[in-house]
């Protein structure tokens with residue numbers, strides 16, 4: 019083509035290669051960004067307020083003196099700082115985020131809009147109940163959905179995340195056991211070795227002894243293995259279903275029965291509820307308590323690590339022990355029971371200030387209303403279908419620890435197929451970053467060596483899955499061909515090369531400190 | 542369904558590729574009689590417009606704080622949040638990311654967490670802060686458990702100025718884990734003898750300042766006595782903005798500082814999500830709960846950030862972990878960090894002075910109402926009124942007149958025998974007109 023401007027239309031062989039450093043350290047859209055403590059100034063503020071007119075302070079002798087040590091930025095500087103930081107992050111909106119057990123599904127912006135309605139976002143938890151009837155109605159409606167979807171008796175909404183829900187559920191179990199006068203004897207909780215770390219941590223937090231249930235060779239828990247461990251000291255089991263290997267526990271009903279026969283309870287970790295919404299109800303399976311991570315199954319955004327919300331559904335046997343607060347019908351509309359002494363039941367106490375994660379309740383209900391009964395069932399089916407489609411696309415190339423059989427919403431691989439390649443699960447994950455994907459969950463569950471847990475969710479299209487499978491196959495073949503460096507040095511194209519976690523732990527630097535203490539805070 | 546990309550054709554093709562006939566073949570492990578055949582008894586899918594209508598109607602049944610003269614506090618505060626904050630936290634890369642397990646593609650989250658930890662440490666006057674807890678109350682619960690680990694004792698002493706919800710959370714947790722709690726009676730005038738409650742079995746003393754009644758408390762002597770007995774001082778707060786103007790707990794001998802960070806960057810949200818702040822002395826860092834972000838370098842020697850000291854945490858340590866927390870308050874930390882960065886110390890101090898000035902003006906104005914006594918001496922932006930009538934009834938009557946006048950202490954602690962006490966907060970959002978409206982309404986209600 020005729021080019022009169024002398025402007026090259028192709029990269030040309032004299033082009034600067036990707037490896038060439040730049041003077042600034044920036045790489046086009048990828049900007050290096052200083053800490054606010056380096057770029058900010060102690061005398062700057064990006065918020066305009068007038069000094070209050072003369073008044074006499076009433077702080078006693080407790081006024082703060084000296085610098086606090088907090089620099090400020092003007093608004094344009096602050097905006098640029100945080101936008102540049104955001105560009106170093108991978109999110110669901112960036113691409114496929116197959117982080118197993120975390121259910122990284124689409125976060126609809128309608129839900130964000132709803133949560134920001136002033137009638138929800140700008141309402142104080144301790145306003146008179148007459149002024150928050152809509153908020154209580156929303157909590158009531160969300161409860162109805164959760165109870166219907168799970169087939170349970172009631173729900174405690176206030177837990178702040180999944181692990182907090184576990185704590186709530188286990189406290190309800192402990193209260194029920196105490197009420198029967200068995201608190202001294204029933205001190206043991208059974209936890210499968212495949213369980214998430216929060217399960218044993220939760221049980222131990224409130225004084226239970228943890229006994230590990232071995233997994234069977236097929237990745238599930240056998241009722242016999244549970245029976246072998248059940249005794250008069252058994253308080254409960256904490257069982258994840260579908261489990262952390264991505265499998266529905268086939269003997270779950272029998273396991274529940276065995277526990278109930280022994281006077282113990284069944285806590286179900288509901289982190290993986292997304293696989294079975296509208297397909298099966300935990301209440302029909304014999305579950306006594308189960309948390310639901312609204313930030314997984316019901317798509318409230320993970321926000322880089324929270325906030326979440328972990329309502330706990332309860333069986334008839336545990337419902338009376340639900341913590342305060344909860345919503346009940348009152349003389350004039352809905353009302354809140356905020357104290358044990360006002361409850362007809364036997365609440366075990368309070369686990370958080372106020373009433374839980376209202377902002378998340380709104381988003382979750384918005385999700386449920388949008389999907390409807392039909393859409394939620396379809397979502398679960400698609401989540402399971404997508405996971406199996408990936409499994410089918412990779413079978414033969416990557417090893418499945420429990421053989422080639424259907425999974426639920428996530429597909430689990432181990433690292434036996436990487437044997438003798440010099441590539442580890444970690445290396446493989448880092449190479450996925452270079453290919454534009456967030457890695458799958460790695461080294462969890464612990465029962466599988468070098469675990470890779472892939473959860474695509476229902477939000478992925480078939481073509482997106484096809485591209486992902488193709489990329490995974492290319493990588494897998496490269497690993498088997500012995501292109502080790504592609505993996506061991508990865509990521510090459512991320513904002514940072516591999517980070518030294520050992521060094522971080524050995525000499526922890528957990529806050530910024532001035533090189534030389536220029537201005538020591540007065541205190 | 543607008544959120545589901547698969548078409549019916551896609552689904553059949555995919556089933557064929559997997560090698561099964563129907564979707565239910567993939568659910569074969571579910572006991573057949575437990576598999577639902579009918580959709581559950583809930584409405585069908587809805588378009589955006591219908592959802593907006595339904596939720597909009599519910600939202601419309603609530604009185605939003607910005608629409609009335611508003612003086613409600615007691616643990617959550619109405620502040621102005623700059624527009625920048627809400628824009629940035631809705632950026633996809635922040636909103637839709639996970640806990641930064643893959644640091645090379647999560648430097649955005651990790652860097653702001655490092656900035657957040659530094660800001661919280663500076664504000665509280667402590668050495669280190671973690672990357673957040675759920676809220677102030679659960680942070681208080683975790684602090685007590687941490688003190689038990691550090692001191693190897695199991696008795697906590699709670700001040701009567703501690704927010705009753707915080708005390709309830711600590712008591713519930715302690716009851717469940719078999720630890721002892723000594724809760725002092727409600728202490729509206731900050732004259733309890735907490736020193737007398739500290740002995741050689743005490744693991745920690747939990748004292749709030751500004752306390753739930755608004756009193757500023759000097760913690761120095763409590764710290765001295767606690768330390769003399771081998772106990773820790775846990776300082777709590779519910780209004781983080783106070784730290785712009787008030788001596789930080791770190792300067793008064795606190796060993797652990799916990800509090801609610803909602804006031805900076807976060808809306809009221811009817812109680813959550815909020816952000817729990819947690820700071821401690823350096824020597825206790827390995828006993829801290831929650832995530833910690835630390836500085837390191839990458840393979841090329843460039844500075845970067847990672848989650849660190851995770852051998853404290855549940856995913857490594859399981860039943861020996863310092864806490865069971867996993868998901869925390871990530872995005873609320875971001876909101877906090879942005880707002881705090883915009884303010885800087887200059888802006889924070891000025892904003893804190895505006896809060897204080899408004900509260901002083903309100904206290905003086907309300908003190909002129911016959912029968913009303915302001916019982917709080919030194920305070921920041923919240924104080925307590927002693928009323929000639931039941932405070933809960935007064936609040937209802939004020940609401941009928943369109944003024945949200947505060948929180949009756951009896952709502953937080955019905956058995957405390959403080960039915961005549963009303964907690965009143967005033968922040969930068971209150972105007973002269975708001976104050977005038979409050980005084981007029983209260984006069985009428987008490988007449």
Ligand SMILES: Cc1ncc(COP(=O)(O)O)c(C=O)c1O
Pocket residue numbers: 119120179180181182214216258262287289290311326327328866867868
């Ligand atoms: C199986 C399982 N259980 C429990 C949890 C804890 O939930 P959360 O992070 O909401 O506290 C998780 C989350 O990662 C999980 O995957």
